[in-house]
Amino acid sequence: MTQRTKWVISLATSLLFCMAFSWTQVFAAGLLTPKDGSLPALAIRDHTVKVVVEDGYAITSVEQVFHNPHDRDLEAVYSCPVPEHAAVAEFTMWINGKPVTGEVFEKKEARRIYEEEKAAGRDAGLTEKDHYKTFDISVSPVRAGQDTRIRLVYLQPAHVDTGIGRYVYPLEDGGVDEEKLAFWTANDEITGHFRFDMRIRSSYPVDAVRLPNHPGAQINRDANGDWVIHLSNNAGASATHAKPQNPDLAPIPRSAPPSAQSDATPTAQTVGDGRASASFRLDQDIVLYWRHQEGLPGSVEMVAHKEAGSDRGTFMLTLTPGDDLQPITGGRDWIFVLDISGSMRGKYATLTDGVQRALKKMRPDDRFRIVLFNDEAHELTSGFVTANEHNVSTWCDKVAQVTPSSSTNLFAGLKMGLRGLDADRTGAIVLVTDGVANVGETAQRKFIQLLEKRDIRLFTFIMGNSANVPLLEAITKASNGFALSISNADDIVGKLLLAMDKVSHEALHGVKLDIEGIKVADLTPRTIGSLYRGQQLVIFGHYWKAGETTVRLSGKVAGESKTYQTRFNFPSASALNPEIERLWAYATIEDMQAEIEDFGEAADLKQGITDVALEYSLVTDYTSMLVMSEEQFTQRGVQRRNRTRRELETTAQAQRAVQPAKSTRVDSSKPMFTSPRPSFGGGGGALDLWYGLLLAPLAALRLTGQNKNRHRS
Amino acid sequence: MASKTSNNHNIELNGHPIHRSAPWLTLTMSALALLLYLGAGPAAPALIFDRVAVTHGQWWRLVTGHLIHCDLSHLGWDVAGLLILGWLFEDRFSRARFLTVMASGMLAVNAWLWWGQAPLRYCGLSGLLNTLLAAGLIQQWRNSRSGLAVAVGFAASLKIALECLHDQALFTATAWPSVPQAHAAGLWAGIVISLVWWNQLLFSTFREKVDNYRP
Numbered sequence: 001m002t003q004r005t006k007w008v009i010s011l012a013t014s015l016l017f018c019m020a021f022s023w024t025q026v027f028a029a030g031l032l033t034p035k036d037g038s039l040p041a042l043a044i045r046d047h048t049v050k051v052v053v054e055d056g057y058a059i060t061s062v063e064q065v066f067h068n069p070h071d072r073d074l075e076a077v078y079s080c081p082v083p084e085h086a087a088v089a090e091f092t093m094w095i096n097g098k099p100v101t102g103e104v105f106e107k108k109e110a111r112r113i114y115e116e117e118k119a120a121g122r123d124a125g126l127t128e129k130d131h132y133k134t135f136d137i138s139v140s141p142v143r144a145g146q147d148t149r150i151r152l153v154y155l156q157p158a159h160v161d162t163g164i165g166r167y168v169y170p171l172e173d174g175g176v177d178e179e180k181l182a183f184w185t186a187n188d189e190i191t192g193h194f195r196f197d198m199r200i201r202s203s204y205p206v207d208a209v210r211l212p213n214h215p216g217a218q219i220n221r222d223a224n225g226d227w228v229i230h231l232s233n234n235a236g237a238s239a240t241h242a243k244p245q246n247p248d249l250a251p252i253p254r255s256a257p258p259s260a261q262s263d264a265t266p267t268a269q270t271v272g273d274g275r276a277s278a279s280f281r282l283d284q285d286i287v288l289y290w291r292h293q294e295g296l297p298g299s300v301e302m303v304a305h306k307e308a309g310s311d312r313g314t315f316m317l318t319l320t321p322g323d324d325l326q327p328i329t330g331g332r333d334w335i336f337v338l339d340i341s342g343s344m345r346g347k348y349a350t351l352t353d354g355v356q357r358a359l360k361k362m363r364p365d366d367r368f369r370i371v372l373f374n375d376e377a378h379e380l381t382s383g384f385v386t387a388n389e390h391n392v393s394t395w396c397d398k399v400a401q402v403t404p405s406s407s408t409n410l411f412a413g414l415k416m417g418l419r420g421l422d423a424d425r426t427g428a429i430v431l432v433t434d435g436v437a438n439v440g441e442t443a444q445r446k447f448i449q450l451l452e453k454r455d456i457r458l459f460t461f462i463m464g465n466s467a468n469v470p471l472l473e474a475i476t477k478a479s480n481g482f483a484l485s486i487s488n489a490d491d492i493v494g495k496l497l498l499a500m501d502k503v504s505h506e507a508l509h510g511v512k513l514d515i516e517g518i519k520v521a522d523l524t525p526r527t528i529g530s531l532y533r534g535q536q537l538v539i540f541g542h543y544w545k546a547g548e549t550t551v552r553l554s555g556k557v558a559g560e561s562k563t564y565q566t567r568f569n570f571p572s573a574s575a576l577n578p579e580i581e582r583l584w585a586y587a588t589i590e591d592m593q594a595e596i597e598d599f600g601e602a603a604d605l606k607q608g609i610t611d612v613a614l615e616y617s618l619v620t621d622y623t624s625m626l627v628m629s630e631e632q633f634t635q636r637g638v639q640r641r642n643r644t645r646r647e648l649e650t651t652a653q654a655q656r657a658v659q660p661a662k663s664t665r666v667d668s669s670k671p672m673f674t675s676p677r678p679s680f681g682g683g684g685g686a687l688d689l690w691y692g693l694l695l696a697p698l699a700a701l702r703l704t705g706q707n708k709n710r711h712r713s
Numbered sequence: 714m715a716s717k718t719s720n721n722h723n724i725e726l727n728g729h730p731i732h733r734s735a736p737w738l739t740l741t742m743s744a745l746a747l748l749l750y751l752g753a754g755p756a757a758p759a760l761i762f763d764r765v766a767v768t769h770g771q772w773w774r775l776v777t778g779h780l781i782h783c784d785l786s787h788l789g790w791d792v793a794g795l796l797i798l799g800w801l802f803e804d805r806f807s808r809a810r811f812l813t814v815m816a817s818g819m820l821a822v823n824a825w826l827w828w829g830q831a832p833l834r835y836c837g838l839s840g841l842l843n844t845l846l847a848a849g850l851i852q853q854w855r856n857s858r859s860g861l862a863v864a865v866g867f868a869a870s871l872k873i874a875l876e877c878l879h880d881q882a883l884f885t886a887t888a889w890p891s892v893p894q895a896h897a898a899g900l901w902a903g904i905v906i907s908l909v910w911w912n913q914l915l916f917s918t919f920r921e922k923v924d925n926y927r928p
Contacts, residue, residue, distance in 0.1 A: 324768075326766055327759070327763055327766060363757075363758075364754055504758055675764075688790055690872060691869070691872075692793075692794075692797070694865050694868055694872075695797055697865070698801055698853075698865060699797065702801060
């Protein structure tokens with residue numbers, strides 16, 4: 001056997017092993033059943049998702065029907081990953097055929113009432129948040145042989161980065177909660193209908209929409225110019241093979257890892273109503289991108305909510321800076337700190353793919369080091385290595401050969417990454433992890449102190465769902481870097497280009513936003529940090545009265561002060577976007593939560609979060625949403641605060657839906673930024689084979705000498 | 714325009730001798746593109762056309778952007794295209810005119826990048842190659858009334874128009890997305906510069922005839 005043959009066999013064996021291994025490690029959203037078999041499994045009959053993205057935020061509504069095929073009443077426990085910055089606005093359960101909207105209680109109180117209702121055999125439902133990991137929905141009872149229908153609605157900001165918007169419907173479990181995984185098994189199969197419908201309403205022209213891992217999705221535009229996306233197991237069974245009505249248009253080549261592509265084809269079967277359908281598994285995120293047209297202006301948008309006669313209003317300001325950050329041209333040092341702990345198993349193929357592509361994009365004057373960590377850290381390279389073709393290829397292979405295992409000592413990994421920095425060269429740490437630090441130092445403050453010792457930026461790639469996003473975002477912000485979330489269903493090349501684009505340009509550091517002219521307060525985030533090329537700045541806050549204001553954005557680029565300014569009016573009344581209040585409240589809660597992570601669970605912060613969550617009816621670590629029958633709500637004297645708020649929100653949503661998307665830009669007359677927005681990548685284009693064929697006859701003439709009768713001019 | 718052939722390889726143009734056994738300008742440009750790719754790497758950040766950097770005074774990018782390529786495939790196709798076009802057309806122009814063709818292409822593509830709905834960053838020779846193609850074909854048609862030159866010109870224009878319509882290249886896939894509008898700008902530059910020269914020629918011939926008939 002030749003050396004080459006041995007190498008091929010070894011590679012194939014490794015790949016097969018990795019694939020087989022990662023297959024066994026697929027975790028997903030689904031109905032939980034104890035692994036010990038003490039309770040029989042329920043079924044998810046239908047799963048319907050409706051998403052509307054407009055005015056800078058997304059509203060996601062998930063409706064599910066659980067089915068109990070057994071001859072005794074059972075409790076259903078559904079668990080799904082927490083979507084990024086998602087504020088649960090509604091939990092509804094159909095009781096006796098009528099929808100009943102839930103109300104928010106303190107967590108322990110909600111659990112107590114739920115258990116009481118459950119013990120009494122009455123219908124009840126509970127949505128709880130398990131820190132940054134999962135939303136857990138308990139429903140009791142699902143009656144023997146019957147269905148139970150529930151709906152969860154959540155709001156989240158929907159930003160655009162470098163002209164590309166991204167929405168993720170998270171389904172793939174991060175696999176980071178080992179205790180939970182040891183106890184429960186998740187039934188992620190939908191036996192009936194799966195539907196995913198999304199509508200993108202934008203006053204700025206969107207010229208492409210792309211679902212990298214769902215090529216069968218139907219993508220259309222309606223008469224209002226809204227983008228309408230549809231995915232279902234009925235249509236999907238054929239759509240997987242059919243040509244989409246609108247082809248992929250985004251410039252990012254498709255490169256999802258094999259593990260993520262494997263579940264794209266549903267398996268056909270017949271469902272209860274006799275129609276041919278296909279079962280669908282909730283084990284793969286649905287990632288969707290939309291791309292804004294090139295050359296749009298840098299801008300300031302404002303969405304406000306202020307009821308007529310009310311003294312106080314709430315606003316969301318979105319600043320999209322123009323492209324005036326210069327490229328960085330010198331060679332740089334990159335330290336890759338890679339998580340190889342056991343929880344990375346299902347994501348490691350994506351990690352190696354991303355790292356390989358990143359290394360291949362380096363310039364010859366760049367250098368890199370690779371540090372790996374699980375329960376301890378070790379350096380794969382021995383010091384910095386020049387990013388030439390041979391080194392890149394060699395180290396890429398070595399990274400790919402690693403098998404993830406053990407726990408996660410993130411602190412040790414970062415500490416080793418910070419060693420041996422060259423003070424004469426610009427350096428950056430690229431941290432790739434699912435961010436569940438569970439060994440060694442785990443306190444957020446210690447991480448921040450570690451990074452504050454060195455002047456180095458941390459760029460964090462957060463892999464998968466259920467990652468410890470609060471910790472990772474906090475330490476990244478402390479280093480003035482940026483964090484990007486990556487799903488297994490993401491377009492890795494696209495994410496990589498996005499990151500490379502940011503690190504290859506100067507950034508605006510120490511960013512401050514001043515609003516003068518009217519009274520504003522409760523701004524969140526309290527500290528902004530840095531703004532990288534393509535990033536939007538989103539600020540929530542309260543304002544009093546109305547009138548013209550001066551808004552000033554300032555910061556430093558390469559040590560030099562930079563200020564942008566504009567003037568516009570805050571409205572005296574605006575009722576079309578009541579959701580802004582909850583988005584403000586949730587952003588405020590996240591700020592307080594970050595403080596708790598940083599300095600410990602101070603009683604006043606915990607109370608602060610609880611108060612805000614109760615006022616705005618939000619599910620947090622300290623509050624849960626409970627549904628019980630209307631009679632029980634009345635009997636227990638529960639104020640229907642959330643029901644009232646939801647009615648206000650749904651009325652506004654219905655009003656918006658019948659109108660074309662309106663521009664929320666407020667700086668048109670006095671633009672804050674003079675340059676257009678940055679866009680994704682650059683342009684080029686080459687001559688091609690077709691040109692070659694065109695020129696062939698001319699070349700033939702020339703070669704045969706018939707074309708020598710030339711005159712020069 | 715007074716040009717005469719002294720032998721197979723030595724030509725005089727407006728009193729300036731032209732002697733080229735090989736398309737040296739083409740070879741020089743190709744070598745430059747190749748060296749820049751090898752030396753500075755793909756899409757070299759300091760050399761590509763970058764609108765923001767140009768506004769900060771980095772004017773060299775208006776020239777170097779056209780010689781930089783984003784990946785090997787981009788470089789390969791463009792350099793191969795340049796070599797073929799140079800071999801076909803370079804000796805149809807004096808050195809000054811060949812360089813003028815290229816400069817007019819640069820000007821047109823840059824103008825589009827600056828004022829058009831263009832990407833903020835750009836690199837590659839392809840815009841200029843279309844200028845050379847248009848100018849070369851027109852020159853060939855002027856010399857020989859070649860129907861083939863017209864056909865090739867028509868087909869190339871159609872391809873670019875289709876690509877502009879679909880906003881993407883039909884047959885190539887490079888790391889940076891194709892910008893067919895840059896090709897169109899280049900093609901137009903080639904047509905315009907050829908028409909300018911043609912008009913100059915017609916005008917000078919007319920003047921010559923008028924002078925000859927003058928008593």
